[in-house]
Amino acid sequence: MWRNRGMGIASITSISAVLMILGVVLILVLSINNAVLDTKLKFDEIEVFLVDDLPNQSMDRIEEAVKEHPGVLSIIFRSKEQALEIMKEEWADEAYLLDGLETNPLPDSYIIKVNDIEYADGLVNDVKTLDGVEEVKYYKDVIDKLLIFAGYIQFGGILIIGILVFISVFIISNTIKITVSSRRREINIMKYVGATNGYIRGPFIMEGIFLGIIGALISIVIVYFGYQYFYKSMNEKLYDLFTFYLVDPKLIFTDLAIMFGTIGAGIGALGSLVSLKRFLNV
Amino acid sequence: MIKLVNISKEYRNGVTALYDINMEIQKGEFVFLVGSSGAGKSTLIKLLLKEEGITRGRMYLDGADITRVPNRRIPYIRRKVGVVFQDFRLLPNKTVYENVAFAMEIIGARPREIRRRVPLILSMVDLSRKASSFPDQLSGGEQQRVSIARSIVNNPPVLIADEPTGNLDPDTADEIMKVLVDINNRGTTIVMATHARDIVNKMKKRVIALEDGRLVRDEEKGGYSIEIPNI
Ligand SMILES: Nc1ncnc2c1ncn2[C@@H]1O[C@H](COP(=O)(O)OP(=O)(O)OP(=O)(O)O)[C@@H](O)[C@H]1O
Ligand SMILES: [Mg+2]
Numbered sequence: 001m002w003r004n005r006g007m008g009i010a011s012i013t014s015i016s017a018v019l020m021i022l023g024v025v026l027i028l029v030l031s032i033n034n035a036v037l038d039t040k041l042k043f044d045e046i047e048v049f050l051v052d053d054l055p056n057q058s059m060d061r062i063e064e065a066v067k068e069h070p071g072v073l074s075i076i077f078r079s080k081e082q083a084l085e086i087m088k089e090e091w092a093d094e095a096y097l098l099d100g101l102e103t104n105p106l107p108d109s110y111i112i113k114v115n116d117i118e119y120a121d122g123l124v125n126d127v128k129t130l131d132g133v134e135e136v137k138y139y140k141d142v143i144d145k146l147l148i149f150a151g152y153i154q155f156g157g158i159l160i161i162g163i164l165v166f167i168s169v170f171i172i173s174n175t176i177k178i179t180v181s182s183r184r185r186e187i188n189i190m191k192y193v194g195a196t197n198g199y200i201r202g203p204f205i206m207e208g209i210f211l212g213i214i215g216a217l218i219s220i221v222i223v224y225f226g227y228q229y230f231y232k233s234m235n236e237k238l239y240d241l242f243t244f245y246l247v248d249p250k251l252i253f254t255d256l257a258i259m260f261g262t263i264g265a266g267i268g269a270l271g272s273l274v275s276l277k278r279f280l281n282v
Numbered sequence: 283m284i285k286l287v288n289i290s291k292e293y294r295n296g297v298t299a300l301y302d303i304n305m306e307i308q309k310g311e312f313v314f315l316v317g318s319s320g321a322g323k324s325t326l327i328k329l330l331l332k333e334e335g336i337t338r339g340r341m342y343l344d345g346a347d348i349t350r351v352p353n354r355r356i357p358y359i360r361r362k363v364g365v366v367f368q369d370f371r372l373l374p375n376k377t378v379y380e381n382v383a384f385a386m387e388i389i390g391a392r393p394r395e396i397r398r399r400v401p402l403i404l405s406m407v408d409l410s411r412k413a414s415s416f417p418d419q420l421s422g423g424e425q426q427r428v429s430i431a432r433s434i435v436n437n438p439p440v441l442i443a444d445e446p447t448g449n450l451d452p453d454t455a456d457e458i459m460k461v462l463v464d465i466n467n468r469g470t471t472i473v474m475a476t477h478a479r480d481i482v483n484k485m486k487k488r489v490i491a492l493e494d495g496r497l498v499r500d501e502e503k504g505g506y507s508i509e510i511p512n513i
Contacts, residue, residue, distance in 0.1 A: 189371055192331070193432070194361035195388040197354065 007175040008211065014168040015215025015267055016222070018161060019260045023223035025157030026256070030247045032150040046120060047137040048110040048127055058132040065130055066112055071119030080106045107134060165267060172211060172271025176204050180275060205272045212268025216260040223260075224253060283309045283440060283471045284330065289339035291325055291495075299325040300495045303339070307473065309439070312466045314482050315475040316506055317492035323475035326492070327444050330473070331365060332356045344439060361389055364433030364441040364470075368448035370425045372417040378404065378428050379413040385432045399435060407431045407461050423454035430461055434470065441465060443474040447481065455481060479506040 048066075050059070059077075066075050078086075083106040088095040112127075114120050124138045180187070190200055228249045235246050284307040291300040299322045307313055315323045328334040329341065332351065340349045348359055372381050379400055386396045404410050407427040417425055426446060433441060443462065447455035459481055466472045476482060482489060482505060489504030490497060499508065 185371070186373055189373065189384075190388055191357075192360060192365050192371075193385040193388050193436070194357045194359075196357045199388060 007171070007178060011168070011172045011175045011211045011268075011271070012215045012218065014164065014171045015212055015264050016219040018164040018168050018267065019216055019219035019264060020223055021157065021164060022161050022263070023219065023227070023256060023260070025153060025161070027223075027227055027247060027252070028153050029150055029157075030252065032146050032153070034247055046112040046114065046124060046127075048112060048133055049135040049137070050108045050110070051132050051134045052107065054108070054132045062110065062127070062130050062132060066110070066123070066127060069119070069123050069126060071115045072123070073113040073115050075113075076111045078109050078111055080104050080108050083107075083109065168267050169271045169274060172208055172268055173275035175211065176208055176272045176275040179207060180204060201272070201276050204276055205269050208268035208270075208272030209265045210268065211271075212264035212266070213261060214264075215268075216264030219264075220257050220260045223256065224249060283307055283311070283344060284473070285342040287340045287342075289326075289329065289341060290337050291322075291329060291334065292337045293334075298495060300329075300492075303492075303497050305490060305497065305500060307471060309471055310466070310469055312463070312472045312485075312487045313474070314485070314487055314489045314504075314506075315473060315492065316477070316482060316489055317498075319477075320494075321492040322495040323492060324444055325495075327365075327442055327473070327475060330440075330442060331363060332359055361436060362438050362440060364436070364438040366426070366429050366433050366441070366443040366446045368445040370417070370422075370429045370449075372425060372428055372432075374417050377414050377416055378409060378420070381417070381428055382432045382435050385435050389436060391436075403431045403435045406464070421454070422450050423457050426450065426454075426458055427461060430458070430465070434465055438470070440471045440473070443472065443476075445476055446474065447476065447478050452480065459485070482506040 048062070050062075063075060063077075066072055081104065084098065084104050087106065088098055091098065112123070114123065120138055124136050127133055128136050187200055231246050231249050284305075286303050286305050289300060289303040290298065292298045303326070315326065317323055325334065329336055330343075332348065336349055340347060342348065343359065344362060351359065373384065376384060382400050382403060383396050386399065391399075401410065401413070404413055407430055409424060409427055409431065412420060412424060412428075417428065420428070426449075430441075430443075430446070441462075446462070447458050450458065455478060462472055462474065463485075486503045489499065489501050489506070491499035491501075491507075
């Protein structure tokens with residue numbers, strides 16, 4: 001079909017590259033948004049996780065130390081059983097998964113609310129040093145960091161994607177140009193006989209769209225299976241580290257496929273149009 | 283059928299190829315366009331085909347002002363003006379039949395109509411037997427007849443020919459002229475640019491002569507050049 005196979009391959013590769021990077025950026029941003037949504041509910045809470053089987057006097061000491069701290073509005077104890085109940089509620093449809101647990105893996109904790117976020121940092125630092133405190137989680141912090149991180153990814157991603165789209169359009173327009181010039185004689189005759197621009201453009205635009213769709217197919221396969229693999233091996237670990245879940249690959253597959261197909265076809269069509277512009281004015 | 287009013291054409295590089303041309307060609311006429319090389323014949327044809335824009339003046343085709351038309355309307359003007367060139371311009375990988383049918387496909391004719399009309403036109407130019415030959419298997423005269431068949435298959439009211447016999451020997455050129463006259467007799471208006479002195483003199487048709495972009499002669503039943511009486 002192509003006189004120049006190399007150019008066709010270059011076109012497809014460039015479109016695939018654009019879409020793959022788009023896919024990675026998209027998944028990252030989605031996952032981060034997921035994490036932010038997840039934690040936003042606990043926005044003004046500081047969670048203090050306790051070591052297992054802490055003696056009562058240690059707990060009293062922690063409670064007192066916190067109450068003495070300025071700006072503390074309330075401190076509530078949440079047992080590991082309560083924590084599990086809450087988790088079941090949050091997981092709703094998937095709660096049955098928790099029923100399978102033999103022991104409750106969640107720790108006892110204190111939920112602290114502050115008057116004003118101003119006090120939070122100091123409080124977190126102080127509580128961390130207390131005996132019997134396993135870990136302190138302050139979600140405002142995490143959210144801020146995640147949002148900034150997401151912002152960078154979004155910005156960098158858009159920049160790279162923009163550049164790559166530009167390059168792809170350029171490569172495709174050159175590919176189509178080769179086909180166009182190999183059929184220049186035919187186009188010329190078509191014009192003299194009164195073919196409309198649409199009629200002349202049609203096959204070339206189809207060729208561009210075809211290249212774009214092929215590129216989209218390749219990238220969707222790579223992104224989907226690549227991400228699925230990553231998801232399977234990393235989801236648990238990421239949750240342990242950062243308490244957030246990745247977006248489930250199955251949930252985004254359809255949207256991703258539609259988006260990739262549309263963008264791929266769009267880039268292909270645009271590339272053709274750019275290369276045909278020159279030929280339309282005679 | 284064709285009317286030019288004070289037409290001038292200046293190319294973008296500054297060359298003025300036509301100055302203030304006026305002419306009116308009636309439906310069914312056969313007109314020769316003559317003049318030495320560079321006189322502006324091909325330029326005039328390009329204006330008629332909307333291949334080049336008009337610098338000044340007005341141009342009418344079949345009563346419609348086509349001085350300036352949006353790009354998307356140009357194809358529809360070209361469907362009214364068939365064109366034949368010196369170099370035939372056939373598609374080498376298509377047969378004679380396909381080359382002609384191609385012109386009908388392009389404007390969206392129905393397959394049935396194409397199957398009916400193409401053989402008819404091929405027999406008109408006496409090429410029925412060559413329908414499945416490829417252009418490189420044909421003589422120059424035959425190739426030009428294919429090109430003519432293609433230009434009239436959609437039945438345009440006007441046929442323009444830019445030196446259609448330029449690449450052909452005199453006998454073959456005469457054959458082509460017969461075909462053109464035949465087409466003209468069926469009512470198609472023909473404008474033919476040519477250097478073929480003998481043909482013009484023999485045919486006794488209207489002659490419009492250009493010289494350095496100016497119309498210098500417009501003569502019914504004229505000759506190639508102004509007769510200089512023998513002393
Ligand atoms: N595309 C163009 N751009 C600039 N100048 C042009 C162009 N085409 C033709 N010309 C100039 O316009 C003038 C008329 O050219 P044209 O081709 O109309 O002559 P012609 O009568 O057809 O000549 P010939 O008999 O050799 O075919 C010439 O001076 C030519 O150099
Ligand atoms: Mg010429």
